Amino acid sequence: MSTIDHASPDDATENRRAKRNVFVLVLAQAILGAQMPMLFTVGGLAGQSLASNICFATLPISLIVLGSMVTATPISAFMQKYGRRAGFAVGALGGALGGAIGAYGLYIASFPVFLLGSFLTGIYMSAQGFYRFAAADTATDEFRPKAISYVMAGGLAAAVIGPQLVKGTADWYVVPFLGTYLAAIALNVIGATLFLFLDIPKPKAPHADDPKGRTRLELLKTPRIAVAIICAMVTYALMNLVMTSTPLAVVGCGYTAGNAADIVSAHVLAMFAPSFFTGHLIVRFGVEKIVATGLVILAAAGAVALQGVDIANFYIALILLGFGWNFGFIGATAMLTAAHEPHERGRVQGMNDVLVFGGVTIASLASGGLLNCSGGTPVEGWSAVNMAMAPFLVLAGGALIWLMFQPRERSI
Secondary structure, three states: OOOOOOOOOOHHHHHHHHHHHHHHHHHHHHHHHHHHHHHHHHHHHHHHHHOOOHHHOOHHHHHHHHHHHHHHHHHHHHHHHHOHHHHHHHHHHHHHHHHHHHHHHHHOOOHHHHHHHHHHHHHHHHHHOOHHHHHHHOOOOOOHHHHHHHHHHOHHHHHHHHHHHHHHHOOOOOOOOHHHHHHHHHHHHHHHHHHHHOOOOOOOOOOOOOOOOOOHHHHHOOHHHHHHHHHHHHHHHHHHHHHHHHHHHHHHOOOOHHHHHHHHHHHHHHHHOOHHHHHHHHHHHOHHHHHHHHHHHHHHHHHHHOOOOOHHHHHHHHHHHHHHHHHHHHHHHHHHHOOOOHHHHHHHHHHHHHHHHHHHHHHHHHHHHHHHHOOOOHHHHHHHHHHOOHHHHHHHHHHHHHHHOOOOOOOO
Protein backbone atom coordinates (compact mmCIF):
# COMPACT_ATOMS: atom_id res chain seq x y z
CA MET A 1 0.00 0.00 0.00
CA SER A 2 1.34 3.43 -0.90
CA THR A 3 2.20 5.84 1.88
CA ILE A 4 1.02 8.79 -0.25
CA ASP A 5 -1.53 7.56 -2.77
CA HIS A 6 -4.15 5.65 -0.80
CA ALA A 7 -6.21 4.69 -3.87
CA SER A 8 -3.85 2.16 -5.42
CA PRO A 9 -5.93 -0.26 -7.57
CA ASP A 10 -3.73 -3.36 -7.15
CA ASP A 11 -0.26 -4.45 -6.21
CA ALA A 12 0.90 -5.03 -9.81
CA THR A 13 0.01 -1.49 -10.91
CA GLU A 14 1.60 0.03 -7.83
CA ASN A 15 4.80 -1.93 -8.26
CA ARG A 16 5.12 -0.88 -11.91
CA ARG A 17 5.03 2.74 -10.79
CA ALA A 18 7.30 2.00 -7.85
CA LYS A 19 9.89 0.36 -10.11
CA ARG A 20 9.92 3.40 -12.39
CA ASN A 21 10.46 5.66 -9.41
CA VAL A 22 13.16 3.38 -8.08
CA PHE A 23 14.97 3.60 -11.42
CA VAL A 24 14.89 7.42 -11.34
CA LEU A 25 16.05 7.49 -7.73
CA VAL A 26 18.88 5.04 -8.46
CA LEU A 27 20.14 7.40 -11.16
CA ALA A 28 19.83 10.36 -8.78
CA GLN A 29 21.73 8.44 -6.12
CA ALA A 30 24.46 7.69 -8.65
CA ILE A 31 24.84 11.16 -10.20
CA LEU A 32 23.91 13.64 -7.48
CA GLY A 33 25.09 11.28 -4.77
CA ALA A 34 28.62 11.26 -6.21
CA GLN A 35 29.23 14.66 -4.65
CA MET A 36 29.10 13.22 -1.14
CA PRO A 37 32.16 10.90 -1.36
CA MET A 38 33.88 13.72 -3.26
CA LEU A 39 33.33 16.30 -0.54
CA PHE A 40 33.89 13.87 2.32
CA THR A 41 37.23 12.92 0.76
CA VAL A 42 38.53 16.45 0.24
CA GLY A 43 36.62 18.35 2.94
CA GLY A 44 38.96 17.44 5.77
CA LEU A 45 42.07 17.91 3.66
CA ALA A 46 40.88 21.32 2.44
CA GLY A 47 39.85 22.27 5.97
CA GLN A 48 43.26 21.29 7.28
CA SER A 49 44.86 23.69 4.78
CA LEU A 50 42.55 26.58 5.73
CA ALA A 51 42.00 26.15 9.48
CA SER A 52 44.30 27.90 11.93
CA ASN A 53 43.95 24.94 14.32
CA ILE A 54 44.25 21.42 12.90
CA CYS A 55 41.80 20.16 15.53
CA PHE A 56 39.12 21.80 13.38
CA ALA A 57 40.23 20.14 10.13
CA THR A 58 37.05 18.07 9.84
CA LEU A 59 34.76 21.00 10.70
CA PRO A 60 33.72 21.41 7.02
CA ILE A 61 32.36 17.87 7.03
CA SER A 62 30.65 18.54 10.35
CA LEU A 63 28.98 21.60 8.84
CA ILE A 64 27.65 19.52 5.94
CA VAL A 65 26.06 17.14 8.41
CA LEU A 66 24.83 19.98 10.62
CA GLY A 67 23.20 21.60 7.59
CA SER A 68 21.52 18.28 6.86
CA MET A 69 20.29 17.98 10.43
CA VAL A 70 18.72 21.44 10.71
CA THR A 71 17.05 21.22 7.29
CA ALA A 72 15.68 17.68 7.62
CA THR A 73 12.44 18.72 9.30
CA PRO A 74 11.74 21.70 6.99
CA ILE A 75 12.44 19.61 3.88
CA SER A 76 10.26 16.77 5.16
CA ALA A 77 7.42 19.24 5.80
CA PHE A 78 8.01 20.83 2.39
CA MET A 79 7.74 17.43 0.70
CA GLN A 80 4.61 16.62 2.69
CA LYS A 81 3.01 19.78 1.27
CA TYR A 82 4.48 20.08 -2.24
CA GLY A 83 5.69 16.57 -3.06
CA ARG A 84 8.96 14.70 -3.42
CA ARG A 85 9.87 16.22 -6.79
CA ALA A 86 9.87 19.78 -5.48
CA GLY A 87 11.77 18.78 -2.33
CA PHE A 88 14.50 17.01 -4.27
CA ALA A 89 14.86 20.00 -6.60
CA VAL A 90 15.43 22.23 -3.55
CA GLY A 91 18.09 19.78 -2.39
CA ALA A 92 19.94 19.97 -5.71
CA LEU A 93 19.78 23.78 -5.57
CA GLY A 94 21.31 23.69 -2.09
CA GLY A 95 24.07 21.39 -3.30
CA ALA A 96 24.91 23.66 -6.24
CA LEU A 97 24.90 26.77 -4.05
CA GLY A 98 27.03 25.07 -1.41
CA GLY A 99 29.53 23.96 -4.04
CA ALA A 100 29.75 27.48 -5.46
CA ILE A 101 30.33 29.13 -2.09
CA GLY A 102 32.78 26.40 -1.07
CA ALA A 103 34.74 26.98 -4.27
CA TYR A 104 34.80 30.72 -3.60
CA GLY A 105 36.00 30.10 -0.03
CA LEU A 106 38.88 28.03 -1.38
CA TYR A 107 39.69 30.68 -3.98
CA ILE A 108 39.98 33.48 -1.40
CA ALA A 109 41.44 31.13 1.27
CA SER A 110 38.64 31.93 3.73
CA PHE A 111 37.79 29.18 6.21
CA PRO A 112 34.50 30.84 7.34
CA VAL A 113 33.26 31.18 3.75
CA PHE A 114 34.28 27.60 3.04
CA LEU A 115 32.32 26.49 6.12
CA LEU A 116 29.24 28.39 4.90
CA GLY A 117 29.42 26.50 1.62
CA SER A 118 29.70 23.24 3.53
CA PHE A 119 26.63 24.09 5.60
CA LEU A 120 24.55 24.79 2.48
CA THR A 121 25.71 21.51 0.94
CA GLY A 122 23.93 19.91 3.89
CA ILE A 123 20.63 20.89 2.22
CA TYR A 124 21.42 18.42 -0.54
CA MET A 125 22.54 15.75 1.93
CA SER A 126 19.24 16.16 3.80
CA ALA A 127 17.19 15.79 0.62
CA GLN A 128 19.25 12.77 -0.45
CA GLY A 129 18.34 11.11 2.82
CA PHE A 130 14.72 11.04 1.66
CA TYR A 131 15.46 9.09 -1.54
CA ARG A 132 15.09 5.88 0.44
CA PHE A 133 11.73 6.96 1.85
CA ALA A 134 10.51 8.10 -1.58
CA ALA A 135 11.30 4.64 -2.92
CA ALA A 136 8.80 3.23 -0.44
CA ASP A 137 6.04 5.74 -1.17
CA THR A 138 4.46 3.86 -4.09
CA ALA A 139 5.65 0.35 -3.22
CA THR A 140 3.62 -2.51 -1.81
CA ASP A 141 4.45 -3.91 1.61
CA GLU A 142 6.34 -6.83 0.02
CA PHE A 143 8.33 -4.68 -2.41
CA ARG A 144 9.07 -1.85 0.06
CA PRO A 145 12.30 -3.18 1.68
CA LYS A 146 13.59 -4.19 -1.76
CA ALA A 147 12.79 -0.73 -3.18
CA ILE A 148 14.69 0.93 -0.33
CA SER A 149 17.60 -1.44 -0.87
CA TYR A 150 17.75 -0.90 -4.64
CA VAL A 151 17.83 2.87 -4.29
CA MET A 152 20.65 2.60 -1.81
CA ALA A 153 22.45 0.41 -4.38
CA GLY A 154 22.65 3.46 -6.63
CA GLY A 155 25.43 4.58 -4.35
CA LEU A 156 27.66 1.99 -6.06
CA ALA A 157 28.01 4.24 -9.08
CA ALA A 158 28.50 7.25 -6.81
CA ALA A 159 31.28 5.34 -5.06
CA VAL A 160 33.13 5.05 -8.36
CA ILE A 161 32.25 8.44 -9.88
CA GLY A 162 32.94 10.56 -6.79
CA PRO A 163 36.49 9.50 -5.86
CA GLN A 164 37.53 9.31 -9.52
CA LEU A 165 36.32 12.88 -9.98
CA VAL A 166 38.42 13.84 -6.97
CA LYS A 167 41.52 12.33 -8.56
CA GLY A 168 40.75 14.06 -11.84
CA THR A 169 39.77 17.49 -10.52
CA ALA A 170 41.75 18.08 -7.31
CA ASP A 171 44.65 19.64 -9.22
CA TRP A 172 42.73 21.34 -12.01
CA TYR A 173 43.69 24.74 -10.62
CA VAL A 174 46.52 26.21 -8.62
CA VAL A 175 44.17 26.25 -5.62
CA PRO A 176 43.91 22.61 -4.47
CA PHE A 177 40.42 21.04 -4.63
CA LEU A 178 38.83 24.08 -6.31
CA GLY A 179 38.07 21.97 -9.37
CA THR A 180 36.40 19.34 -7.19
CA TYR A 181 33.90 21.87 -5.88
CA LEU A 182 33.20 23.14 -9.39
CA ALA A 183 32.51 19.55 -10.45
CA ALA A 184 30.04 19.24 -7.57
CA ILE A 185 28.08 22.20 -8.98
CA ALA A 186 27.84 20.46 -12.37
CA LEU A 187 26.58 17.23 -10.78
CA ASN A 188 23.74 19.10 -9.07
CA VAL A 189 22.70 20.95 -12.21
CA ILE A 190 22.71 17.79 -14.36
CA GLY A 191 21.16 15.54 -11.74
CA ALA A 192 18.27 17.89 -10.93
CA THR A 193 16.66 17.13 -14.31
CA LEU A 194 16.07 13.52 -13.26
CA PHE A 195 13.31 14.50 -10.85
CA LEU A 196 11.09 15.56 -13.75
CA PHE A 197 10.54 11.84 -14.35
CA LEU A 198 9.40 10.93 -10.83
CA ASP A 199 5.80 9.67 -10.59
CA ILE A 200 4.99 10.13 -6.92
CA PRO A 201 1.64 11.86 -6.30
CA LYS A 202 1.61 14.90 -4.10
CA PRO A 203 0.15 14.26 -0.66
CA LYS A 204 -3.54 15.04 -0.38
CA ALA A 205 -4.39 18.35 1.24
CA PRO A 206 -5.24 17.75 4.91
CA HIS A 207 -8.86 17.94 6.06
CA ALA A 208 -10.16 18.72 9.49
CA ASP A 209 -11.48 15.18 9.94
CA ASP A 210 -8.23 13.49 8.87
CA PRO A 211 -6.45 11.39 11.52
CA LYS A 212 -3.89 13.53 13.30
CA GLY A 213 -1.50 10.77 14.17
CA ARG A 214 0.66 10.44 17.24
CA THR A 215 2.71 13.27 18.62
CA ARG A 216 6.49 13.14 18.32
CA LEU A 217 6.76 12.13 21.97
CA GLU A 218 4.22 9.34 21.47
CA LEU A 219 6.08 8.14 18.41
CA LEU A 220 9.38 8.08 20.31
CA LYS A 221 7.69 6.01 23.03
CA THR A 222 6.80 3.36 20.45
CA PRO A 223 9.44 0.63 20.99
CA ARG A 224 10.07 -0.22 17.33
CA ILE A 225 10.35 3.42 16.32
CA ALA A 226 12.68 4.21 19.22
CA VAL A 227 14.95 1.24 18.49
CA ALA A 228 14.95 1.94 14.75
CA ILE A 229 16.09 5.51 15.39
CA ILE A 230 18.74 4.45 17.91
CA CYS A 231 20.18 1.86 15.51
CA ALA A 232 20.12 4.30 12.59
CA MET A 233 21.84 6.97 14.70
CA VAL A 234 24.57 4.64 15.95
CA THR A 235 25.17 2.98 12.58
CA TYR A 236 25.41 6.22 10.62
CA ALA A 237 27.31 8.16 13.30
CA LEU A 238 29.99 5.50 13.74
CA MET A 239 30.42 5.11 10.00
CA ASN A 240 30.87 8.87 9.72
CA LEU A 241 33.19 9.03 12.74
CA VAL A 242 35.65 6.64 11.11
CA MET A 243 35.21 7.69 7.47
CA THR A 244 35.65 11.40 8.21
CA SER A 245 39.07 10.90 9.73
CA THR A 246 40.22 8.23 7.27
CA PRO A 247 41.75 10.58 4.63
CA LEU A 248 43.62 12.47 7.37
CA ALA A 249 44.82 9.23 8.95
CA VAL A 250 45.91 7.75 5.62
CA VAL A 251 47.90 10.86 4.65
CA GLY A 252 49.19 11.26 8.21
CA CYS A 253 50.57 7.71 8.12
CA GLY A 254 52.65 8.49 5.05
CA TYR A 255 50.37 7.52 2.18
CA THR A 256 49.10 9.82 -0.59
CA ALA A 257 45.83 11.67 -1.16
CA GLY A 258 45.29 9.29 -4.08
CA ASN A 259 45.57 6.34 -1.69
CA ALA A 260 43.00 8.04 0.55
CA ALA A 261 40.62 8.51 -2.39
CA ASP A 262 40.96 4.85 -3.38
CA ILE A 263 40.28 3.69 0.20
CA VAL A 264 37.22 5.93 0.44
CA SER A 265 36.08 4.57 -2.93
CA ALA A 266 36.40 0.99 -1.66
CA HIS A 267 34.50 1.98 1.47
CA VAL A 268 31.63 3.60 -0.42
CA LEU A 269 31.42 0.61 -2.77
CA ALA A 270 31.08 -1.60 0.31
CA MET A 271 28.40 0.72 1.67
CA PHE A 272 26.15 0.16 -1.32
CA ALA A 273 27.15 -3.15 -2.97
CA PRO A 274 25.15 -5.28 -0.47
CA SER A 275 22.03 -3.25 -1.30
CA PHE A 276 21.24 -5.63 -4.18
CA PHE A 277 20.40 -8.32 -1.64
CA THR A 278 19.91 -6.55 1.72
CA GLY A 279 16.18 -6.13 1.09
CA HIS A 280 15.81 -9.82 0.24
CA LEU A 281 17.69 -10.76 3.42
CA ILE A 282 15.37 -8.55 5.48
CA VAL A 283 12.31 -10.25 3.98
CA ARG A 284 13.77 -13.71 4.59
CA PHE A 285 15.39 -13.38 8.02
CA GLY A 286 13.68 -10.38 9.61
CA VAL A 287 14.86 -6.83 10.09
CA GLU A 288 16.21 -7.30 13.62
CA LYS A 289 18.70 -9.99 12.59
CA ILE A 290 20.01 -7.88 9.71
CA VAL A 291 20.50 -4.81 11.93
CA ALA A 292 22.28 -6.97 14.53
CA THR A 293 24.56 -8.38 11.82
CA GLY A 294 25.43 -4.84 10.78
CA LEU A 295 26.45 -3.94 14.33
CA VAL A 296 28.70 -7.01 14.56
CA ILE A 297 30.41 -6.10 11.27
CA LEU A 298 30.99 -2.53 12.50
CA ALA A 299 32.70 -3.96 15.58
CA ALA A 300 34.89 -6.11 13.32
CA ALA A 301 35.87 -2.99 11.33
CA GLY A 302 37.11 -1.31 14.50
CA ALA A 303 39.02 -4.43 15.52
CA VAL A 304 40.84 -4.60 12.18
CA ALA A 305 41.71 -0.89 12.28
CA LEU A 306 43.25 -1.34 15.73
CA GLN A 307 45.60 -4.05 14.43
CA GLY A 308 47.84 -1.59 12.54
CA VAL A 309 48.13 1.09 9.89
CA ASP A 310 49.31 -0.92 6.91
CA ILE A 311 47.46 0.03 3.74
CA ALA A 312 45.69 -3.36 3.85
CA ASN A 313 44.35 -2.58 7.34
CA PHE A 314 42.83 0.65 6.08
CA TYR A 315 41.21 -1.09 3.13
CA ILE A 316 39.79 -4.02 5.11
CA ALA A 317 38.56 -1.86 7.99
CA LEU A 318 36.83 0.61 5.68
CA ILE A 319 35.25 -2.13 3.58
CA LEU A 320 33.86 -3.77 6.72
CA LEU A 321 32.69 -0.36 7.89
CA GLY A 322 30.72 0.00 4.65
CA PHE A 323 29.11 -3.44 4.94
CA GLY A 324 28.15 -2.81 8.56
CA TRP A 325 26.59 0.54 7.70
CA ASN A 326 24.57 -1.01 4.88
CA PHE A 327 22.98 -3.74 6.98
CA GLY A 328 22.47 -1.51 10.01
CA PHE A 329 21.13 1.58 8.26
CA ILE A 330 18.93 -0.08 5.62
CA GLY A 331 17.59 -2.42 8.28
CA ALA A 332 16.80 0.48 10.61
CA THR A 333 15.11 2.36 7.75
CA ALA A 334 12.94 -0.65 6.89
CA MET A 335 12.05 -1.06 10.55
CA LEU A 336 10.99 2.59 10.76
CA THR A 337 8.89 2.64 7.57
CA ALA A 338 6.87 -0.34 8.82
CA ALA A 339 6.23 1.13 12.27
CA HIS A 340 4.11 4.20 11.48
CA GLU A 341 0.96 5.11 9.62
CA PRO A 342 0.92 6.93 6.25
CA HIS A 343 -0.38 10.19 7.75
CA GLU A 344 2.52 10.16 10.25
CA ARG A 345 5.15 9.90 7.49
CA GLY A 346 6.34 13.51 7.40
CA ARG A 347 6.55 13.79 11.17
CA VAL A 348 8.35 10.48 11.70
CA GLN A 349 10.82 10.76 8.84
CA GLY A 350 11.74 14.35 9.61
CA MET A 351 12.22 13.55 13.30
CA ASN A 352 14.28 10.47 12.42
CA ASP A 353 16.66 12.37 10.16
CA VAL A 354 17.08 15.23 12.63
CA LEU A 355 18.15 12.76 15.32
CA VAL A 356 20.27 10.65 12.96
CA PHE A 357 22.15 13.58 11.47
CA GLY A 358 22.43 15.20 14.87
CA GLY A 359 24.38 12.14 15.95
CA VAL A 360 26.40 12.22 12.75
CA THR A 361 27.22 15.90 13.32
CA ILE A 362 28.60 15.14 16.77
CA ALA A 363 30.56 12.18 15.37
CA SER A 364 32.14 14.23 12.59
CA LEU A 365 33.06 16.98 15.04
CA ALA A 366 34.63 14.42 17.36
CA SER A 367 36.45 12.69 14.52
CA GLY A 368 38.98 15.43 13.82
CA GLY A 369 39.56 16.10 17.50
CA LEU A 370 40.14 12.43 18.29
CA LEU A 371 42.51 11.98 15.36
CA ASN A 372 44.55 15.17 15.62
CA CYS A 373 44.32 16.10 19.30
CA SER A 374 43.94 12.91 21.37
CA GLY A 375 47.41 11.49 20.82
CA GLY A 376 50.88 12.47 19.83
CA THR A 377 50.84 10.72 16.44
CA PRO A 378 48.31 9.94 13.69
CA VAL A 379 48.54 6.27 14.69
CA GLU A 380 47.47 7.03 18.27
CA GLY A 381 44.71 9.31 17.02
CA TRP A 382 43.44 6.65 14.62
CA SER A 383 43.31 4.14 17.47
CA ALA A 384 41.30 6.60 19.57
CA VAL A 385 38.79 7.05 16.74
CA ASN A 386 38.18 3.33 16.45
CA MET A 387 38.04 2.63 20.19
CA ALA A 388 35.34 5.30 20.51
CA MET A 389 32.95 3.00 18.61
CA ALA A 390 32.62 0.44 21.42
CA PRO A 391 30.14 2.07 23.85
CA PHE A 392 27.74 3.06 21.08
CA LEU A 393 27.71 -0.42 19.60
CA VAL A 394 26.82 -1.72 23.06
CA LEU A 395 23.97 0.84 23.23
CA ALA A 396 22.46 -0.21 19.89
CA GLY A 397 22.90 -3.90 20.60
CA GLY A 398 21.24 -3.49 23.98
CA ALA A 399 18.32 -1.66 22.36
CA LEU A 400 17.77 -4.55 19.94
CA ILE A 401 17.82 -7.08 22.77
CA TRP A 402 15.33 -4.93 24.72
CA LEU A 403 13.01 -4.87 21.68
CA MET A 404 12.89 -8.66 21.65
CA PHE A 405 11.10 -8.59 25.01
CA GLN A 406 8.49 -6.03 23.94
CA PRO A 407 4.99 -6.92 22.68
CA ARG A 408 5.06 -7.53 18.93
CA GLU A 409 4.02 -4.53 16.86
CA ARG A 410 3.46 -3.97 13.16
CA SER A 411 6.69 -4.86 11.39
CA ILE A 412 8.16 -6.28 8.21
